[in-house]
Amino acid sequence: MARLLETEKLTIRFGGLAAVNEVDFTIDRGEAIGLIGPNGSGKTTFFNLLTGIYKPTGGVIRYCGESLVGLPTFKIAKQGVARTFQNNRLFLNLTVLDNVLIGMHSHQDSTWFDAVFRRSYVEREVEQGVEKGLKLLSQFSQDLVKNCYQRAGDLPQADRRKVEICRALASNPRLLLLDEPSAGMTPAETDELMEDIRKVRQQIGGIGIIIIEHDMAVIREVAERVVVLNYGRKIAEGTFQAISNNELVLEAYLGREEQDAQA
Amino acid sequence: MFPRTIGRAILLLSVEAFFFILFAAFMKTYDTGKVIAFLLFFIGVGVMFKKWNRGRLALTDLFKEMKIVAGVGFVLMLLTLPFIFQSSPYLIHICVMAGLFAILALGLNFQLGSTNVVNFATAASYGIGAYASALLAVHFHISFWLGLLVGGSLASLFGLLLGIPCMKTKDYYLSLVTIAFGLIVYILLVNFSWTGGPNGIPNIPPPSLFGHSFKDPLSLFGYQLPFQSNYYYLIFVLVGGSIFVAHRLHHSRVGLTWNAIREDEIAARCHGIDVTWYKILAFCIDAFFGGVAGTVYSHYIGFISPENFAFIVSVVVVTMVILGGMDNVFGVIIGAILLTILPEKFRAFEDFRVLIYGVIVVTMLMFRPQGLFPQKMRIYKRES
Numbered sequence: 135m136a137r138l139l140e141t142e143k144l145t146i147r148f149g150g151l152a153a154v155n156e157v158d159f160t161i162d163r164g165e166a167i168g169l170i171g172p173n174g175s176g177k178t179t180f181f182n183l184l185t186g187i188y189k190p191t192g193g194v195i196r197y198c199g200e201s202l203v204g205l206p207t208f209k210i211a212k213q214g215v216a217r218t219f220q221n222n223r224l225f226l227n228l229t230v231l232d233n234v235l236i237g238m239h240s241h242q243d244s245t246w247f248d249a250v251f252r253r254s255y256v257e258r259e260v261e262q263g264v265e266k267g268l269k270l271l272s273q274f275s276q277d278l279v280k281n282c283y284q285r286a287g288d289l290p291q292a293d294r295r296k297v298e299i300c301r302a303l304a305s306n307p308r309l310l311l312l313d314e315p316s317a318g319m320t321p322a323e324t325d326e327l328m329e330d331i332r333k334v335r336q337q338i339g340g341i342g343i344i345i346i347e348h349d350m351a352v353i354r355e356v357a358e359r360v361v362v363l364n365y366g367r368k369i370a371e372g373t374f375q376a377i378s379n380n381e382l383v384l385e386a387y388l389g390r391e392e393q394d395a396q397a
Numbered sequence: 398m399f400p401r402t403i404g405r406a407i408l409l410l411s412v413e414a415f416f417f418i419l420f421a422a423f424m425k426t427y428d429t430g431k432v433i434a435f436l437l438f439f440i441g442v443g444v445m446f447k448k449w450n451r452g453r454l455a456l457t458d459l460f461k462e463m464k465i466v467a468g469v470g471f472v473l474m475l476l477t478l479p480f481i482f483q484s485s486p487y488l489i490h491i492c493v494m495a496g497l498f499a500i501l502a503l504g505l506n507f508q509l510g511s512t513n514v515v516n517f518a519t520a521a522s523y524g525i526g527a528y529a530s531a532l533l534a535v536h537f538h539i540s541f542w543l544g545l546l547v548g549g550s551l552a553s554l555f556g557l558l559l560g561i562p563c564m565k566t567k568d569y570y571l572s573l574v575t576i577a578f579g580l581i582v583y584i585l586l587v588n589f590s591w592t593g594g595p596n597g598i599p600n601i602p603p604p605s606l607f608g609h610s611f612k613d614p615l616s617l618f619g620y621q622l623p624f625q626s627n628y629y630y631l632i633f634v635l636v637g638g639s640i641f642v643a644h645r646l647h648h649s650r651v652g653l654t655w656n657a658i659r660e661d662e663i664a665a666r667c668h669g670i671d672v673t674w675y676k677i678l679a680f681c682i683d684a685f686f687g688g689v690a691g692t693v694y695s696h697y698i699g700f701i702s703p704e705n706f707a708f709i710v711s712v713v714v715v716t717m718v719i720l721g722g723m724d725n726v727f728g729v730i731i732g733a734i735l736l737t738i739l740p741e742k743f744r745a746f747e748d749f750r751v752l753i754y755g756v757i758v759v760t761m762l763m764f765r766p767q768g769l770f771p772q773k774m775r776i777y778k779r780e781s
Contacts, residue, residue, distance in 0.1 A: 185667055187663065187667075206666070206671075207663075207667055208667075208668075208670055208671050208672070211666070211667050212669045216668075217667055219664070223661045223664035224664070225660035225664065226661075227656075228657070228774075231775075232774075232775055236665070236668055236670075237668055239650070239654060239668055239669045240668070240669030245651070246646060246649075246682065249645050249648075249649035249650070249651050250645050256645075260648075260649070260650075260777065261777075264777045283774055283776055301668065302668075305668065
């Protein structure tokens with residue numbers, strides 16, 4: 135059976151610089167993998183390659199056996215790859231509920247013709263979407279359900295993250311890419327986040343999650359396997375225990391000890 | 398509680414009638430001083446309305462509660478306008494033009510308001526609709542009613558042709574492409590001999606319905622209304638239809654998707670939205686509205702020339718949407734009405750018209766980019 139996602143020697147060069155350099159990566163159904171590395175090591179670029187925002191200059195990406203390279207972003211999303219963004223890209227001037235509804239776009243099919251001439255079809259579609267959206271929101275926070283008509287831009291950061299995750303889940307994805315979900319969160323909010331991720335894995339059986347994080351507590355709690363990038367290359371892979379003792383990893387984060395300037 | 402309901406209905410209708418009568422009086426004044434006085438009064442009422450919370454809430458609740466009564470009352474009052482203005486056909490003409498621009502503005506709203514595609518080629522779709530139906534009517538005696546569909550469809554095709562290169566460009570460059578296309582259409586209209594060149598097309602036959610020609614005065618309820626009234630009622634129906642279509646599109650997956658594209662195109666793509674398709678859809682629907690308006694215009698005025706579809710017309714429609722409200726059907730119509738009627742009332746400042754439009758655009762974008770009437774949040778009714 136084909137793996138959920140695998141990349142082989144995935145590379146992208148910007149001019150002379152390889153932001154992602156020959157990265158091999160695999161994830162199976164139901165797995166949660168952490169992707170870590172110092173700033174600028176290519177983690178978000180890797181996500182952008184997976185979602186078709188960037189086109190690789192080398193290597194392959196296979197999703198359930200099919201190549202994703204060259205597909206436009208929206209087609210990749212339709213295949214069941216959903217993501218959140220490092221700097222939170224909600225539709226700020228729309229309501230919370232509208233944000234989640236847009237997440238369901240791939241699973242709805244009403245057209246402009248339906249909108250004008252087949253009103254009942256559209257209304258049924260909207261109704262079903264609203265039901266599903268509110269149910270999804272309620273799994274994360276009752277507050278969000280109560281304030282579902284609030285403008286997304288007016289929400290505090292932690293709530294925005296939740297809405298972004300809800301929006302990503304609204305499309306019934308098979309692969310979920312989380313980009314630094316705990317950035318800017320307090321420890322209490324981070325605990326809630328880890329609980330939310332646990333709930334997601336429980337409710338959507340078989341969902342694969344790749345999570346970019348700087349907060350090692352989240353990685354330790356959530357990820358079964360960890361992949362470490364540095365300067366675009368994969369330098370280590372293994373359990374959290376294994377890579378936290380890995381010399382190369384420590385060097386990447388902490389630097390090398392200066393040699394004594396002896397003769 | 399019947400008497401109470403009737404009482405509230407009467408209150409509502411009185412409020413509507415009060416403003417309607419003021420509007421009619423405003424339209425009939427020609428003295429610039431009185432016009433300014435009226436405007437100051439309206440602005441004053443508007444400001445007071447915003448500040449007086451209790452009154453505002455009470456009034457909006459009243460209107461919401463009796464939506465049907467308010468709507469029917471409003472429609473009936475609008476229908477009586479030609480009777481009120483029967484001694485001044487020019488005022489009816491202004492209303493017809495306001496209606497035409499309302500249709501143009503509603504069309505542009507799909508692009509500018511909903512999707513944030515700044516299209517400066519509205520005049521081109523307006524012109525293509527006008528010329529197509531005019532040529533068909535003059536050379537092939539195609540009826541106006543068929544011309545409406547043909548004009549709209551041909552303009553829509555133009556929208557598609559315009560949309561395709563625009564998909565390769567972003568933001569400002571997209572606007573430049575639309576400006577270029579608008580100019581190309583204008584230049585072609587001036588230079589093709591079969592479009593009549595700079596002299597345009599004269600003698601476009603007026604429409605007729607059940608034997609009644611729109612060129613003839615309209616007799617209703619014993620009154621002889623000037624011929625403009627025919628077009629007034631036609632435009633009334635067309636604007637109603639446009640509002641209907643715009644409302645339905647906005648409150649559907651299509652409208653929501655357009656808004657998503659406006660807010661964050663990359664996030665929209667990452668959620669399965671085919672941005673190219675939806676932008677081109679907006680181009681085509683906008684152009685269709687333009688074509689329909691153009692068809693009415695050509696048969697109403699009776700002759701058209703390329704000057705009627707110059708770049709400045711596109712600028713005016715863009716200004717209407719920016720002023721009235723981005724992605725707000727009501728706001729956009731108000732913008733169209735304001736920017737059609739006010740230039741008429743301030744004829745003295747005719748020379749400064751373009752400057753004033755520029756000032757309006759810059760001021761709105763600086764201080765209130767969402768327009769006078771910003772987009773309303775979508776609220777979904779739930780059975781539970």
